[in-house]
Amino acid sequence: MVARRELVARQRAEATEAWLDGRDLPAGGAWATTARREALVRLRTLGLPDRRDEYWKYTDPRSLTEREAPSAALFDPAGEPAMFHEIDRVKLVFVDGVFDAAQSDDPSLAGVEIERLAEASQADIHWARELFGVLEARGQEPVPRTLAAVNTAFAEDGVLIRVTGKAERPVSLIYLHNSETSDALLHHCVRLEPGAELTLLENGPGAARFCSVLEVDVADGARFNHVRTQGRDHERRAVTHVFARVGASAAFKSFTATVNGRLTRNEAVVEMAGARGLAHVAGAALGDGAFHQDDTVFITHAAEECETRQVFKKVLRNGAVGVFQGKILVKQAAQLTDGYQISQSLLLDEQSQFLVKPELEIYADDVKCSHGSTSGAIDLTQLFYLRTRGMPREEAEGLLVLAFLAEALEEIEDERLADDIRARLDGWLLRHRRA
Amino acid sequence: MLEIKDLQVKLEDEDKVILKGVSLTVEPGRVHAIMGPNGSGKSTLSYVLAGREGYEVTGGSATLDGHDLLDMEPEERAAVGLFLAFQYPVEIPGVGNMTFLRTSVNAQRRARGQEEMSSTEFLKLVREKAKDLAIDADMLKRPVNTGFSGGEKKRNEILQMAMLEPKMCILDETDSGLDVDAMKLVADGVNALRSEGRGFLVITHYQRLLNHIRPDVVHIMSDGRIVKTGGPELALEVETEGYGDIIEAGEPA
Ligand SMILES: Nc1ncnc2c1ncn2[C@@H]1O[C@H](COP(=O)(O)OP(=O)(O)OP(=O)(O)O)[C@@H](O)[C@H]1O
Numbered sequence: 001m002v003a004r005r006e007l008v009a010r011q012r013a014e015a016t017e018a019w020l021d022g023r024d025l026p027a028g029g030a031w032a033t034t035a036r037r038e039a040l041v042r043l044r045t046l047g048l049p050d051r052r053d054e055y056w057k058y059t060d061p062r063s064l065t066e067r068e069a070p071s072a073a074l075f076d077p078a079g080e081p082a083m084f085h086e087i088d089r090v091k092l093v094f095v096d097g098v099f100d101a102a103q104s105d106d107p108s109l110a111g112v113e114i115e116r117l118a119e120a121s122q123a124d125i126h127w128a129r130e131l132f133g134v135l136e137a138r139g140q141e142p143v144p145r146t147l148a149a150v151n152t153a154f155a156e157d158g159v160l161i162r163v164t165g166k167a168e169r170p171v172s173l174i175y176l177h178n179s180e181t182s183d184a185l186l187h188h189c190v191r192l193e194p195g196a197e198l199t200l201l202e203n204g205p206g207a208a209r210f211c212s213v214l215e216v217d218v219a220d221g222a223r224f225n226h227v228r229t230q231g232r233d234h235e236r237r238a239v240t241h242v243f244a245r246v247g248a249s250a251a252f253k254s255f256t257a258t259v260n261g262r263l264t265r266n267e268a269v270v271e272m273a274g275a276r277g278l279a280h281v282a283g284a285a286l287g288d289g290a291f292h293q294d295d296t297v298f299i300t301h302a303a304e305e306c307e308t309r310q311v312f313k314k315v316l317r318n319g320a321v322g323v324f325q326g327k328i329l330v331k332q333a334a335q336l337t338d339g340y341q342i343s344q345s346l347l348l349d350e351q352s353q354f355l356v357k358p359e360l361e362i363y364a365d366d367v368k369c370s371h372g373s374t375s376g377a378i379d380l381t382q383l384f385y386l387r388t389r390g391m392p393r394e395e396a397e398g399l400l401v402l403a404f405l406a407e408a409l410e411e412i413e414d415e416r417l418a419d420d421i422r423a424r425l426d427g428w429l430l431r432h433r434r435a
Numbered sequence: 436m437l438e439i440k441d442l443q444v445k446l447e448d449e450d451k452v453i454l455k456g457v458s459l460t461v462e463p464g465r466v467h468a469i470m471g472p473n474g475s476g477k478s479t480l481s482y483v484l485a486g487r488e489g490y491e492v493t494g495g496s497a498t499l500d501g502h503d504l505l506d507m508e509p510e511e512r513a514a515v516g517l518f519l520a521f522q523y524p525v526e527i528p529g530v531g532n533m534t535f536l537r538t539s540v541n542a543q544r545r546a547r548g549q550e551e552m553s554s555t556e557f558l559k560l561v562r563e564k565a566k567d568l569a570i571d572a573d574m575l576k577r578p579v580n581t582g583f584s585g586g587e588k589k590r591n592e593i594l595q596m597a598m599l600e601p602k603m604c605i606l607d608e609t610d611s612g613l614d615v616d617a618m619k620l621v622a623d624g625v626n627a628l629r630s631e632g633r634g635f636l637v638i639t640h641y642q643r644l645l646n647h648i649r650p651d652v653v654h655i656m657s658d659g660r661i662v663k664t665g666g667p668e669l670a671l672e673v674e675t676e677g678y679g680d681i682i683e684a685g686e687p688a
């Protein structure tokens with residue numbers, strides 16, 4: 001037993017060292033270098049993940065930990081308007097993980113400071129040192145998220161956003177994919193001062209292999225809205241991490257739509273640190289064929305009277321695989337917690353799979369927590385009803401699929417964003433009609 | 436227009452025979468009523484005509500204006516003008532009633548090679564028809580039938596019928612669960628649609644609805660057969676005397 005554990009540890013250490021061989025931490029000023037060195041220590045201590053890890057049982061991380069990114073064909077959106085194109089926003093564009101100034105807007109927005117990590121990391125001191133790698137490090141307990149430590153150590157760019165007022169327009173991060181072998185790391189930090197508000201949009205595949213970390217500190221009374229769509233490129237791979245700390249009476253909302261992609265792992269680690277905070281994490285995923293999409297969520301209630309919701313819906317067809325691992329941890333101090341978690345899949349055939357690991361761990365005695373998970377097919381009675389009204393089977397199925405996703409889409413506060421995403425999902429359904 | 440000949444139906448997965456040879460013809464402009472005890476096969480007849488899965492037709496035929504209904508998909512049946520108001524309207528959480536109505540109307544228009552209705556035109560029409568049925572804006576916004584009261588569901592069925600303007604309307608116990616006022620609204624809705632070209636098949640347990648919607652012909656169904664056919668007075672007879680004598684007299688030897 002002991003021998004086996006040692007063997008596993010040695011293999012993991014060897015794999016990690018092999019991955020690190022010949023890689024240097026990016027050059028930077030004192031604060032960034034300190035944070036990166038600490039992340040490197042975490043990476044070495046934890047080791048790269050593999051299938052033997054409890055939270056990588058359902059998703060094989062190999063293609064995420066190989067030294068070279070597996071190549072991914074570029075996707076032609078065939079004239080479809082860009083995501084969020086009708087939304088007035090401050091655009092910051094990264095092509096294969098590299099900032100593209102020409103395509104980006106001047107990042108000036110009242111009440112919001114926006115800087116690039118590549119530049120800010122050269123300074124010796126910066127506000128972001130309170131955040132950069134800090135929430136990530138906290139989030140490594142009790143479940144390691146080693147690829148996030150890799151990101152903190154090696155990401156050279158990303159955006160650092162400090163919000164002091166109510167932002168009038170969303171900040172929109174756009175990730176384009178132009179190289180079949182690109183391997184991108186981006187690390188963002190967002191600090192919302194007390195009472196501040198910001199909507200952050202992210203869209204696009206980003207690279208053949210994309211790894212991101214977003215650390216968000218939502219101070220007391222602040223509100224953060226995050227709406228993200230991951231690109232339609234069929235062969236792309238992505239591992240994303242959101243680490244959030246939610247203060248008293250603050251709100252954190254994050255919604256992700258995943259459409260296509262060979263492999264997607266979205267981790268969200270949220271700590272309810274102040275009383276009466278609110279956090280909603282939601283996702284809608286649509287996959288057809290070679291598609292593996294994993295949402296791994298960990299919400300810690302550390303303060304009283306917080307409300308959290310996790311709402312995840314996946315539509316799977318032709319052997320697509322969906323994974324949901326969601327945990328609510330309620331610490332002893334977190335009385336009057338209201339925690340809700342639902343994960344559901346709609347399996348459009350028998351080849352597709354939904355793998356779930358819902359967990360509740362509760363140490364406070366006065367809490368309301370519920371979780372549920374279902375996996376089902378299209379309801380034939382509903383389908384018949386719609387068809388008797390004249391809708392062809394495919395159209396009726398599409399409507400029922402959107403209906404299935406509705407509870408997740410309702411988590412998007414801004415109706416214009418929700419409508420845009422709904423239209424894209426609808427478009428996907430039209431293109432992926434049953435043969 | 437609707438011609439059902441010797442229709443025989445069993446359950447697909449079981450040996451249970453439900454319809455044992457049903458024949459009836461509804462002429463354009465006419466209203467036929469079907470009455471009959473619980474479990475006699477009235478809903479089954481309506482489902483089979485609408486194309487529900489789970490039933491196997493073992494004999495007979497059903498055509499609408501010469502179209503072989505039994506050989507068509509449910510949506511094709513709708514496109515040639517068949518409409519079924521369900522005994523138990525189906526709740527569809529997540530689909531807005533308005534979206535549902537518009538998608539239905541436009542699907543049928545497309546199937547008939549007509550242009551889709553513009554959203555302004557649609558809105559105007561739906562508001563007008565909804566008003567007649569005392570369906571408020573809130574009910575139009577809510578998900579289809581979800582959390583509707585029994586009576587609201589039935590009125591919503593009639594709203595769909597009014598929007599789709601089918602040629603052949605089958606109403607399966609649309610009166611059950613309605614209060615007196617709602618019954619009047621529903622009957623008015625049906626009567627407003629009565630026209631020379633349109634036929635109705637009204638399944639009901641009660642004479643009350645037939646006071647409002649005067650049928651031309653009344654059929655009594657029992658154990659998968661039509662055992663007696665007559666005029667409106669037959670419904671009155673059922674109301675006062677029950678099915679007993681009628682069914683016994685009509686029982687095949
Ligand atoms: N899918 C089914 N599975 C099993 N039995 C069925 C099914 N559909 C119909 N039946 C049976 O067939 C018979 C006829 O049912 P049907 O619903 O057509 O009756 P009905 O005349 O409409 O009755 P009611 O007046 O109560 O609405 C009943 O015995 C019913 O249980």
Ligand SMILES: [Mg+2]
Nearest residue numbers: 477478479522
């Ligand atoms: Mg019935």
